[in-house]
Amino acid sequence: MKKIRLLVVDDAKFIRDLVQKTLRAEYPEFEIQEADNGRRAQSILKNQSFDLILCDWEMPEMSGLELLKWIRSNEDMQDQSFIMVTSLDQKENVVEALQAGVNNYVTKPFSAEQLISKIMKELVRSGKLTQAEVNSLGRKDRIASAGGAELLAGGLAAKPVTVKKGPREKGLLLLNAEQKYPMQVKDVNPREITLQVTREASLQLGQPVLLGLMGGTEDAPLKVSVRAFVLSQQLAERTPRSEQQLVKAVFLKQDPETAQKFDQLLNAPQG
Structure with a gap:
């Protein structure tokens, strides 16, 4: 090499x-x-x-x-x-x-x-x-x-967190009040997220989105909506007929209350 x-x-x-x-x-x-x-x-x-x-x-x-x-x-x-x-x-x-x-x-x-x-x-x-x-x-x-x-360059350690399989793996992608798409979370950490969503969700690089995330347990569910922008996109399958796309998005700076809820969601037990 x-x-x-x-x-x-x-x-x-x-x-x-x-x-x-x-x-x-x-x-x-x-x-x-x-x-x-x-x-x-x-x-x-x-x-x-x-x-x-x-x-x-x-x-x-x-x-x-x-x-x-x-x-x-x-x-x-x-x-x-x-x-x-x-x-x-x-x-x-x-x-x-x-x-x-x-x-x-x-x-x-x-x-x-x-x-x-x-x-x-x-x-x-x-x-x-x-x-x-x-x-x-x-x-x-x-x-x-x-x-x-x-x-x-400073700040708190951002350890990657992988969402466990199960019903809490799902979320909602919101482009505006009318365009809402169910999404599946593949990976998430404090800075970015990889999600799978239908190709009907028309996205562009750099586009701002709102992501509704769910976590926690059935007894103690957690929900939070966080702002992000689209960093990259690709087909979920190696075929042009794939109906799903994989999207990587980077989280934007959140207000203090949202940031606290997001941190709780990432660190809470899943299942």
């Missing part, structure tokens, strides 16, 4: 160090280079190539968005894999990045698990690695050894 080369671009040195330490602890095979702003990254990219760029948005001299637009305007780099890593989590920011050609979007704060998952998915999507090669890397649970990078 060829050596994977990554470029980490962020004006905050501690973020660059944390990203590098996390990745090296998990995948010592990776070759990682860094730049402290978009202008420096631009200079590096004129002479070197990388399998993936992890880039902050807000930086001096040249922002991450400006760097992304420059890359997409360069014929030799139009297919360059680019993940935006930023604290800008508003819908308009995500839409702007998508329109500029970003491949994925990670908001700060984020867990090491979330970052690594996005990286590996993009490397597979872009053909830099096959799923078999990813599996052969023999990744171990060594996140703790990454030096306190359980949640990069």
Whole structure:
């Protein structure tokens, strides 16, 4: 397997160090280079190539968005894999990045698990690695050894939570007062959710949605409606006739009361 080369671009040195330490602890095979702003990254990219760029948005001299637009305007780099890593989590920011050609979007704060998952998915999507090669890397649970990078850039640890099978796995997708669709929750954690819903639910990347989630037990049910935006979509089955779609959505900032209910739902016993 060829050596994977990554470029980490962020004006905050501690973020660059944390990203590098996390990745090296998990995948010592990776070759990682860094730049402290978009202008420096631009200079590096004129002479070197990388399998993936992890880039902050807000930086001096040249922002991450400006760097992304420059890359997409360069014929030799139009297919360059680019993940935006930023604290800008508003819908308009995500839409702007998508329109500029970003491949994925990670908001700060984020867990090491979330970052690594996005990286590996993009490397597979872009053909830099096959799923078999990813599996052969023999990744171990060594996140703790990454030096306190359980949640990069601060905040509370966002441990993934998988919804258990059963009646509480269902929910409701609301596009507006008239458009409501039953959905099935596949995975959910404090930052994002993967759900299955009919293709009749017409969705677009970056579109805001309201998700009615249920949890808890039959004796102590919990319900909460949370705001999110659509990050990605794909057919639920490998056939163009699939009547279902898998949708990944990222949760937006909730009001304090909703955030508390959502946290209770994620941490409550299921069944």
